[in-house]
Amino acid sequence: MAAATLSTADSEKLSKLQSSVAGLSQISDNEKSGFVNLVSRYLSGEAQHVDWSKIQTPTDKVVVPYDSLAPTPEDPAETKKLLDKLVVLKLNGGLGTTMGCTGPKSVIEVRNGLTFLDLIVIQIESLNSKYGCxxxxxLMNSFNTHDDTQKIVEKYAKSNIEIHTFNQSQYPRLVADEFVPLPCKGNTSKDGWYPPGHGDVFPSLKNSGKLDALLSKGKEYVFVANSDNLGAVVDLKILNHLIRNKNEYCMEVTPKTLADVKGGTLISYEGKVQEVDKVKVLQLETAAGAAIKFYDHAIGSNVPRSRFLPVKATSDLLLVQSDLYTLNDGFVIRNKARANPANPSIELGPEFKKVADFLGRFKSIPSIIDLDSLKVTGNVWFGANITLKGKVVIAAKPGEKLEIPNGAVIENKEINGPEDI
Structure with missing residues (x-):
């Protein structure tokens, strides 16, 4: 366990916790020690020890502009050498529950009947075929997604890529008032456990044995991204720059938009208080970005916004299913006909929250090439071949159904009833 300075009371609390955790038969010794270590860091207040006077805006040497990265080799044989050192790792622990789906989020259909996972496989198949690599x-699963994923990957058995799965750690939630694991209080359901954030990719990769196996095959670099980020594809320019400059770690950053309300801060961990069966529990997580401080030659790269295209809600699904994007070899590519470099701002009401409801309310996804913003509230239904332009607000009156007819063109208007169309 890492060294930590604790008060006498906190030391006793940690010692009691260690005894409780030792009796949890559902998890491995590595998971037990990892969890106790994380709690120790939390109790020591490690994250609070920040000297704010030392915080400065990073220079271009630290956060390298994308345009100044070393160019990709023109010789395909040289590109193959780069790719032979690479592994693609997708974080696959999330469920699609927030969008009304069961099972891993990566199996939600995104476009043309293809799921996140289908697109990822097609992308890597294309790379392997093109360069002979x-x-x-x-796939790093959680205990929530492991069983389903094992069945799902069987469909790729004839693919030209090796697919490996491993599980991230399983940690017990803590009863906040008593500081004991929830499973020790008799909660035997999955609610008593949680996957401890994407920072867990490092110990889990090692503990699973996958790290040693990959190193033995000559793999040196791993590209890590969420499975629901459609913009997170292998970038040869970044890989080439890292290898040429002997950078051990690169974090991709991109300018924020008004839609970005989460992420962006490098911290070691965060404590989250929430409710499980009306019991206040504490859930400690780590962020993969926090690892940047452990490398001597780590860099960031200010990449184009196109490399950040997460699908967290049906409003994001509307964007990627629209004519704003096209699909090529598994890559979701932005339509050049869009003049505005920013994506439209889209806000859909709760009637559209679940994927099934969202799909049911659109006969076809509207054209949004020239859309700036869309806000939809109430019982609204869309016909086929609709075009939305500028700033559009569609709000059905309470208790009324509002249908937008086939072929409608709506530009810079607020629609409250049929008479406004």
Missing amino acids: SVPLL
């Missing part, structure tokens, strides 16, 4: 795909 063998880039493997690793």
Whole structure:
């Protein structure tokens, strides 16, 4: 366990917790020690020890502009050498519950009947075929997604890529008032446990044995991204720059928009208080970005916004299913006909929250090439071949159904009833 300075009371609290955790038969010794270590860091107040006077805006040497990265080799044989060192790792622990789906979020259909996972596989297949390389795909599952994913990957058995799966850690939630694991209080359901954030990718990769196996095959670099980020694809320019400059770690950053309300801060961990069966519990997580401080030659790269295209809600699904994007070899590519470099701001009401409801309310996804913003509230239904332009607000009156007819063109208007169309 890492050294930590604790008060006598906190030391006793940690010692009691260690005894409780030792009796949890559902998790491994590595998971037990990792969890106790994380709690120790939390109790020591590690994250609070920040000297704010030392915080400065990073220079271009630290956060390298994308345009100044070393160019990609023109020789395909040189590109193959780069790719032979690479592994693609997708974080696959999330469920699609927030969008009304069961099972791993990565199996939600995104476009043309293809799921997130389908697109990822097609992308890597394309790379392997084009350059004659063998880039493997690793999926880091959680205890929530493991069983389903094992069945799902069987459909790719004839693919030209190796697919490996491993589980991230399983940690017990803590009863906040008593500081004991929830499973020790008799909660035997999955609610008593949680996957401890994407920072867990590092110990889990090692503890699973996958790290040693990959190193033995000559793999040196791993590209890590969420499975629901459609913009997170292998970038040869970044890989080439890292290898040429001997950078051990690169974090991609991109300018924020008004839609970005989460992420962006490098911290070691965060404590989250929430409710499980009306019991206040504490859930400690780590962020993968926090690892940047452990490398001597780590860099950031200010990449184009196109590399950040997460699908967290049906409003994001509307964007990627629209004519704003096209699909090529598994890559979701932005339509050049869009003049505005920013994506439209889209806000859909709760009637559209679940994927099934969202799909049911659109006969076809509207054209939004020239859309600036869209806000939809109430019982609204869309016909086929609709075009939305500028700033559009569609709000059905309480208790009324509002249908937008086939072929409607709505530009810079607020629609409250049929008479406004």
